[in-house]
Amino acid sequence: MSDNIFDEYPSMTLAREASEAPNIEPLRLGERIKTIRGELGLTLEEASQRTGLARSTLSKIENEQISPTFQAMQKLAFGLQIDMPQLFEPPQKIIATGRRDITRKGSGKPHPTQTYEHELLATQLSNKKMMPFKSRVRARAFDEYRDWIRHDGEEFLLILEGSVMFYSEFYEPVELMTGDSVYYDATMGHMLVSTSEEDALILWVTANTR
Structure with missing residues (x-):
């Protein structure tokens, strides 16, 4: 099974929703x-x-x-x-779409891989501009990955429990502790390994930038 959640669930690939022409008001x-x-x-x-x-x-x-x-x-x-x-620049009238999706604790969609145990959140919404999910980081060593993980968009991760070593293609590895976060270009190779006694729990939010 692929370590990359985007390979396993192509239907979850982020997509921008088609939007109608904005309602433009006269410039004041x-x-x-x-x-x-x-x-x-x-x-x-x-x-x-x-x-x-x-x-x-x-x-x-x-x-x-x-x-x-x-x-x-x-x-x-x-x-x-x-x-x-x-x-x-004229102001644009904002039209609310009313989209909402609540995920109760522990009720996300599970998606285990060799190195992560993902819980997909807000799965009832399609064509999301952001993709949130929680993950248990099972990997304990860099060489447990076959290759760098990379995909379109930008990504934010927050350490909820434990600690991890964050590896990225163009930077030195850095250890992140509970409460630490990082925002990065997801097309850059990246991966995580747990460094705490218990497998770390993280919140991941991926956003499409195209």
Whole structure:
């Protein structure tokens, strides 16, 4: 049986859902600038100091009372440390799909391999953008693997119990303890071996980046 869960379950390969064209609202430049300022956590006074625009002028721009000149736009982009095109990106209306899948403790779908004992989570949802699963790391030595594990996407893992040695193709091995985590490019060869007395338990989340 393959150590790579993606080889054994091709139907579980992550896929982006087809999406309809977003509902685009008319661009309101002042509102866009106010949104950017809010995302940066800046008050009007702080934004004024950064951009060199008077506080009253900035307030009028944000409230659509006046239109900013090109020079004012340059000051805004420079002071807020953003690219000019970001000021013109229209907001997109977010439409909730209402997808949800609860997996009770111990009720995931088991998938044992020679080196891991996987428990697949959220298996009722298809075409997921993320693939979560828990794993017991049975491997105890590097040479228990026939080859590097690699697949599309990026991956995040969190050590829930025990400790592991994390091997990766382009980095020195590193030991991860309970509570430690790592985020990495999954196309890079990688593998884990338990170093704790009991087999380590980890949470894995794989995301498609294409």
